Amino acid sequence: NEDRRGAWRASRETKLETIPNCEACVKPTPDEVRGWAQSFEKLMKSPAGRNVFREFLRTEYSEENMLFWLACEELKNECNKHTIDEKARMIYEDYISILSPKEVSLDSRVREVINRKMQEPSSHTFDDAQLQIYTLMHRDSYPRFLNSAIYRSLLHSVSRSSSES
Numbered sequence: 001n002e003d004r005r006g007a008w009r010a011s012r013e014t015k016l017e018t019i020p021n022c023e024a025c026v027k028p029t030p031d032e033v034r035g036w037a038q039s040f041e042k043l044m045k046s047p048a049g050r051n052v053f054r055e056f057l058r059t060e061y062s063e064e065n066m067l068f069w070l071a072c073e074e075l076k077n078e079c080n081k082h083t084i085d086e087k088a089r090m091i092y093e094d095y096i097s098i099l100s101p102k103e104v105s106l107d108s109r110v111r112e113v114i115n116r117k118m119q120e121p122s123s124h125t126f127d128d129a130q131l132q133i134y135t136l137m138h139r140d141s142y143p144r145f146l147n148s149a150i151y152r153s154l155l156h157s158v159s160r161s162s163s164e165s
Helices: 002-014 030-038 038-047 046-061 064-074 082-098 106-115 125-146 147-164
Strands: none
Touching: 030 038, 030 082, 030 147, 038 046, 038 125, 046 064, 046 125, 046 147, 064 082, 064 125, 082 106, 106 125, 125 147
16 A cells, blocks of 8 residues: 555656656647737646746745645545545645645644544545645746746747748
8 A cells, every 4th residue: 555655646746747757748839838828727727837836936946836736736636535544645745734845835723624534534625725726826926936937937938030941
C-alpha cells in the first residue's frame, strides 16, 4: 500500500515537467500564449499554460498551489471509493496537514470543513479549498506571472518563430 502511494505521489509530481520535457504538451501557438493574458481560465485550461505557470510558481516558492489544484482535479475524476479514500488522504497529508512542507494556505473555516469531510472522503472533499487556492493564484500570482520574464520570454519566442515561418 505504501509503495503504491509513493508511486502515485511520484507520478503526480512529475506528470508536469517544464515545457521542453513535457511529452503531453505541444508547443503552444502564439494565439494560445497571448490568450493566457486574456484570462486566467484560459491559462488553467491549457496543459502548456499550466506548465509555464507552474514554472513561474516554482520561482515564487508557491508551486504547491498548482500541485494541490491538479491533485484535486485528479481526485474529482476518480470513481472507485477505495481509490478516492487513498487519494484524499494523500492530498490531506501532502497539502492540508500543518506538518506538510507543501502545506497550502487556507483559512480556518475551509480547514474545519475539510477535517469534517475527511471522516467520509469523497471526490469533492477539497472543493472549497481548491476554489480558495484557485482564487489565490488568480488574484495574487497570475498578475505577476503576466509581467514575469518567463511569460514575456515565451511570448517573444513564439511570436518570433511564427513570424519566421
